[in-house]
Amino acid sequence: MNTTVIEAEELRHMRETVSRTVNLLELCWGCDRVCECEQWVANESVPVWLCIECLSEVACRLETSSGPVSLPPT
């Protein structure tokens, strides 16, 4: 068993994982942190990057500011 080959393979795999994760990283426009972000299109025109926390916060804020839109009838 050649440990050097295994280590090289592990390093290669690790590097691929890291680079894939780095590609997902963006600077969050909400809290200025670099993390995995999702693109949020504000006003259907301006795309911004928001992390999950800010995304849910914005979604919650939009929901409350625009009033109950899709509340099911009770």
Ligand SMILES: [Zn+2]
């Ligand atoms: Zn954020």
